[in-house]
Amino acid sequence: MTLTREGIAYRVACDLPEGSYVNLGIGIPTLVPGFLPADKEIFIHSENGVLGVGPMSAPGTEDPDLVNASKQYVTLVPGGSVFDHALSFAMIRGGHITHSVIGAIEVAANGDLANWRVPGEKVPGVGGAMDLAFGVRNLYVAMNHVTNKGEPKILNKCTCPLTAPRCVRRIYTDLALIEVTPDGLVLREVAPGLDASAVQAKTEAPLRVAGDCREMIVPAEVNGIKLSA
Amino acid sequence: MTLTREGIAYRVACDLPEGSYVNLGIGIPTLVPGFLPADKEIFIHSENGVLGVGPMSAPGTEDPDLVNASKQYVTLVPGGSVFDHALSFAMIRGGHITHSVIGAIEVAANGDLANWRVPGEKVPGVGGAMDLAFGVRNLYVAMNHVTNKGEPKILNKCTCPLTAPRCVRRIYTDLALIEVTPDGLVLREVAPGLDASAVQAKTEAPLRVAGDCREMIVPAEVNGIKLSA
Amino acid sequence: MIDKTVATCAEAVAQVFDGASIMIGGFGDPGVPGRLIEALREHGATNLLVIHNGAGSGDYCLGGLMLDGRVRKLMASFPNPPGAWAFRDRYLKGEVELELVPQGTLIERIRAAGAGLGGFFTPTAAGTELAKGKESRVIDGREYVFEAPLHADFAFIKAYRGDRLGNLCYRKAMRNFNPIMATAGNVVIAEVEQIVAVDELPLEEIHTPGIFVDHLVQVDRHPGLFDPPKKGSAK
């Protein structure tokens, strides 16, 4: 089996400790808050100056002055705060944001990340991606293991322009949880029913299998949402 | 006649335009607000994060959280604001404070200022003096023309450590108003009853007498306060 | 009496000259001074250098300025959302120059200008394509890139409430670039939803002290700047 996009988000959510301050990129990372246990206090940071981003606003209740970094109308949780861009990026670059979960085009064996410039894109845009990749200690990538065409995205060396070198700490995919260590990539968990060789077959970079490598503990579904397929 | 300390402050006050944002140093400059006309809106900045410093607090009405840079308990005028030190010094260094009035140990003909390190002082302190001297465009010195021992303080070259080079724009003393220009010092005004040669006699640096040099218009007293003696 | 208020946006932007550099606050829709930008479209100044996080959206406000061909160069971090077609069209035709700046570097460069600094070293972008040609330096074992302060002739900002002295309060995520740009523009013009009497703004909520503001005008929000999704999709 492989994880759905929601399943990847679920697996990431399990690893975010109480009291963490988390910036979420677009794509799969935006699904993470839906899987955070209600009894665990975690603050979601949005680089446009919001700490404590809550659920999306219900239609008709949108506040014109409250959006997240994806320009979606959101709510603020109790104890949330707002501030200017300089302080927001001080939080990122200064190492105050404890975790960032972002998508990637490519990740290399040494933790290099490429996620800002899609090949063939005519107008480039970088937003806050580089600040996050350079500034946040626990940078977690959440992505599908291979491209739409089935090509590996976890490579010996990135081919796209880098967002930041040696920044990724963990890679969460539909197939596996991989940790980036000074000695290369370590396979920590595989999706239910898969084995290490199946993951390696879809990974260009060599994976060392952790001694305690295990199957992910991800239920088949939660609240009617399919986590694996 | 010569001006009193209050007289010097009065003369400075006459030159501060409405809408100016003024930082006042210790000594004679602290007397300036007493002579600002009530109908001229001028905001006094204190580097500890206050804009719109009002009169000293009446005894018994002091607010423990509101002091000026001299640690005196003060009030806040309507429309005043408070902020952190980083923003306060951004105002100074970024050129937003329009005027600074400060005391001096020595001023040189080229506008060099020495006012932070008193000769013989065993423990040095600089506070915000350098930030003001480097940051504020209209830096006005308000001081007695000579030392307690009668030695000139307006020199060809400063002997004390500099606060900042070429920063002083005008010098207000008990004897004169002197402007610092790229071509040296220009005598603009003399105290009532004095002439240019009397001022030059107490000034080491050469003074060029302005074509329109005149006697200061300073009343003998205001509200019972003697302005000249 | 100091009175920084002006009656109309047209009056507020009247000083803008051809070739001027203009910072424009806002991120997404919140905090965008849309009425000032529309007044600038009317005003006619051209050959502008615009500093803004994005590139505008649709055919109004900054999108409209792009559509009208009035921008010679854009400095931005994220000029490529789907709605920025007016900029994209001009850019692909080579009619507008783009300087791409990481978002944290963009705001920090603006802050450095407002704070009178000569520049700073940031880790962001070190060793990447966006640091090419820039001075770099290893400090305490880490590589940093030198970045220069970024000033502008004008800053167009938006706040929630203001008074005649130029004191401004923002509301929620409207703050974003606005208070920092207020420190870095040579002439700072604020669009506010409400002008109130002096001392009505709560003291501890004055985010931009009046010293930074030259003119302010009370005006309602440009209707293009509140656009809740119909189908829950991001813009």
Add this chain to the structure above:
Amino acid sequence: MIDKTVATCAEAVAQVFDGASIMIGGFGDPGVPGRLIEALREHGATNLLVIHNGAGSGDYCLGGLMLDGRVRKLMASFPNPPGAWAFRDRYLKGEVELELVPQGTLIERIRAAGAGLGGFFTPTAAGTELAKGKESRVIDGREYVFEAPLHADFAFIKAYRGDRLGNLCYRKAMRNFNPIMATAGNVVIAEVEQIVAVDELPLEEIHTPGIFVDHLVQVDRHPGLFDPPKKGSAK
């Protein structure tokens, strides 16, 4: 549930170790975390590097720490007011080192640390005694001095009100160095006059978001820190 509150100042400062660097907020009396400093005197940590605008006053709080001979080095802009006799005595005996930093440079170095920058160029002090031995550079025709970020193991700060998440509001001139030091200490400990329930702090008045704060303790103001003059003289 996150709960950053601790019951006593003793508990709040328990982690401080010999040789630690400690930033201490406040300017004059407002914003000085006096109770935390007194708890540190009780605690006993010594050989400290203290970063503070002044040098304390009298024989209590920072003055007391000086009197007790617990400070190996002080980084300050204005350590020489008359009341700082405890520091002065130690300094003149060569028992404490002093690094004098212009006030604007001090706060900017602290901010740079908190904001993850590698340093910056400031015009302040260029060409003066306080720039001796420092790298200088001419940028756009003006001379600037390079200044490094200033981190600390601990930041002791004071706020008016806070909540269990560490969100803090200041009051008037209490703010000063505190919100910036809150970004630059490895462990940030706040003394507050009042701990309130989450969401009781007005949103637009949260000057220090909780992310920057590790511990906070509710305590009344140290009596030495409100000292209106008897004869109108400055302290």
